[in-house]
Amino acid sequence: MARPKAKDHDDKRNMILSTAAAVFAKTGIAGTSMNDVAKACGISKPNIYHYCGSKNELVFVILDTYLSALKDRISSLDLSGKTAQEQLGALTTEFLLAYDGMDNEHKIQTEGVPLLPIEQQTILKGYQRDMVQIMANTIAACAPDDMANNPAKCRDVTMSVFGMLNWFYLWSPGADETKRLAYAQTVTDLVLNGMNGPSDP
Template identity: 25%
Template sequence: MAELKERIIQSSLDLFEKHGYHGVSINQIVEHCGASKGGFYHYFHSKDELLYVIHDTFITYVLDKANQAKETYQTPTEQLQAIVHSFVRVFDLYKAHIYVFYQESTYLKPHYEELIKKKRDQFKQNIFEVIQKGQEAGEFRNELPTEIAGMALLGMVNWTYKWYRREGEKPIEDIASIYVDIILHAFLTSEEMNKDTNQEYFLKKAFLFEND
């Protein structure tokens, strides 16, 4: 039955992309995926809840990855590498979800909007905390205001949805490594940049969480 849920979500993504949230009915969704209304309502109370699940899927992914990075890696530099890498990958893994999010997020009901906002804020705070810990540990430059640096990182990576194409010249793994390279060059102190471990890192691709 979980397969049916995924089919419903995928059909709604296809239809929302083409016709917009209000241009698509539940009847059209179930017809598109070969389901019944009973099947739809088994998983979703309403079309509003379906829209929330679409939004929640990729936001939960990046939040879980950020928490995992903080638990798995010891240094703030390693943690930030992992967080940025998984953050960039989400634009390939959940490309349609993100497109619908930016196109249709204004239609989220207040209750669902608050749930999404809570997770987005948690992810943002994870970024801020890792940057701050990196500054306290002497890995990241102290002259960078923590929140401004964090918001710059978020803004740069979020913009990926505007230009990323799966058929483009570089795969998402390479793009993620480029982002990590740019961000660490901006954040790391000169002492950290000159360490052998970081020099080695910049000479190879970072494939953190590549099998997820």
């Protein structure tokens, strides 16, 4: 007979995922054991295995939970009625707001994804690819014809935008919503206008 799920199962699982992400982000995935995660969570090591059968499974669940929710949030963003330029501003803003409070999950992607089996990597990279495509399509719609018709150049600009957005947490730790909105405007202005003519929010 299957063991019934405890009433606090989901809350406990979310606590484990959040705590494990913080530990992995601080000491690295390779340098962290399941015993380290259990201690940080304040529970026994066998209890950890009740929720995730291995460290790699834990890493996958953390990243799958984070990236699938992020992809859903970006994909469901209502951009109707906006110009291409306004859509770009809305996208950069939504990414930075979605990243708020998720620095640990965001940070461990680089180390975590390559450690996983190919089929799990494919799932996670699929979320990332979908979000990159949304941004690329929006940038292409904003671009002059010579760039919009140059996929390589459009890709370079797209990945440069993600470079600015994805590393924001390093130089602005603990940034509040006001700072995130301001930086989203800066990124948008840089893409659309270069160094000339930054607009006020």
